[in-house]
Amino acid sequence: PHMRKLYGNQIRKEAGLTKTLKSAAIALPKRIPDRLQQEIGKIIRENQDSTKSIERLIKDTVEKVEKAVEETKGAVGDMMFAAQPRLQSVIEETRQLLEGSRLPVPLKPTDIYMHNLSRYSLQVHQDAFEVGQPIQVEWKAPENHGSQDWIGIFRLGDNKSRQVTSINSRGLWHWINAGTDADSQETIFPPEIPIQTQGKIEFNGNRLPWKVGTYEFRYHHDNKHDVLAISAPFEIKVPAVNCLDIETIQMTVLKFIQNTLGNNQDIMPHTPQEEFVGMRETECKHLVDCIEIAYNVEFAWEVVLADKCATRLAKRIIHARQALEPFSPDNQRPISPSSLTIGSNTHDSSLLTESQ
Incomplete structure (x- = not known):
């Protein structure tokens, strides 16, 4: 109220x-x-x-x-x-x-039509390579080719145009006509060095794509992305593994190691027992990728640094395959019983996981 x-x-x-x-x-x-x-x-x-x-x-x-x-x-x-x-x-x-992202700005051919494309060529003499296997490409070009022409390797179909490359090379490329200055160690080009009209370039180690698939080489003009020649397609495939005895695995893994190190004679091991040096994380990951696609077991890349040689890695592969055999849905190739008596692997088995 x-x-x-x-x-x-x-x-x-x-x-x-x-x-x-x-x-x-x-x-x-x-x-x-x-x-x-x-x-x-x-x-x-x-x-x-x-x-x-x-x-x-x-x-x-x-x-x-x-x-x-x-x-x-x-x-x-x-x-x-x-x-x-x-x-x-x-x-x-x-x-x-x-x-494999595309370049930020869509590229268009610039002066590609000013060149006689029939005088440029790329040739690969095999149609299939194993993962990590060095690949050699032969090139030809006229005397007036660009001083900074380059060749890159790309997955087939990633580039929609045959006149211009729109995919990042990811470091998988080489100059065709370059040298190194003896004093400064810098890359030099014609006219500081003689111009060449043909040659061979080997792609190996980190210059290779370490994935199974179909690829092609592309010849580019003078540090640009204009395409002057494209090779025939070739395949990068799973390594052939026909036997799982200790000796065969050792030699196969040794070859994987040599390939990951670019077949550099100064640093790569020459026997399965020889320990390797100069293996960085990138190379270790390439090696475990090869082991996975060849033997269907997956290791952490740190395993490579722990084992340090093909013999110990081969034993680890055999023990892993033996452990996973009961769980294999298709009972893959049997392990040789004699191969399981080659001593024990003392490294941490927790780094092993089954390949999915």
């Missing part, structure tokens, strides 16, 4: 706190799930006429909000855990896409 006497007809029909809560119910953030919004609104509507129970109202609301948030947190955590293998796959696919 005293409020009506003071304010007359201007008196509010709702308490200020009740009005605030109703406004809050309407103005709930849109990002809060609909079910949670409805629950909070329901609590407020049920209690809006009883300002005496406001403390309980707030407490109940907070408890329900906390419960909803906790349930959401748990659901998201379970979902992320379940999706982890798929997320890893997506990350790997994204990495591969970035590695």
Whole structure:
């Protein structure tokens, strides 16, 4: 009564706190799930006429909000855990896409039509190579070719145009007519060195793509991306492995090691027992990739640095195949019993995981 006497007809029909809560119910953030919004609104509507129970109202609301948030947190955590293998796959696919990403600006041929393309050629004398095997390409060009012409290796179909290359070379390329200054060790080009009109270039080690697939060489003009010649397609395939005895595996792994080191006579081992040097993370990853596609077992790249020679890696492969044999769905080639008596591998077997 005293409020009506003071304010007359201007008196509010709702308490200020009740009005605030109703406004809050309407103005709930849109990002809060609909079910949670409805629950909070329901609590407020049920209690809006009883300002005496406001403390309980707030407490109940907070408890329900906390419960909803906790349930959401748990659901998201379970979902992320379940999706982890798929997320890893997506990350790997994204990495591969970035590695082979297209150049930022679409390129167009510049002065390609000013050249007699019939005088440029690339030739590969094999149509198939094993992963890591050196690949030699022969090139021919006229005397007025660009001083900084270069050849790159690309997966067939990645470049949509035959006139211009739009894919990053990722370091898989060579100059065709370059030398090294004896004093500065810098790369030099004609006219500082004699110009050549033909030659052979070997791609090996980190200049090779270490993935199975079909590839082609592309000849480019003067440090640009204009294409003057393209080789016939060739295949990079899984190494042929016909026998799983210790001696054969040792020699196969030794060849893998030599290939990863670019067949550099100064640093590569020449026998299975000889320890290798100069193996960096990139080369180690190339080696375990070869082992995986050849023997269907997957090692962490650190295993290579731990074993340090083909003999120990061969023993590890045999032990891994023996351990995985009962779980193989197709019972792949049997392991020779005699090969399992070549001593034990003392290195940490936790680095071994089954190939997927």
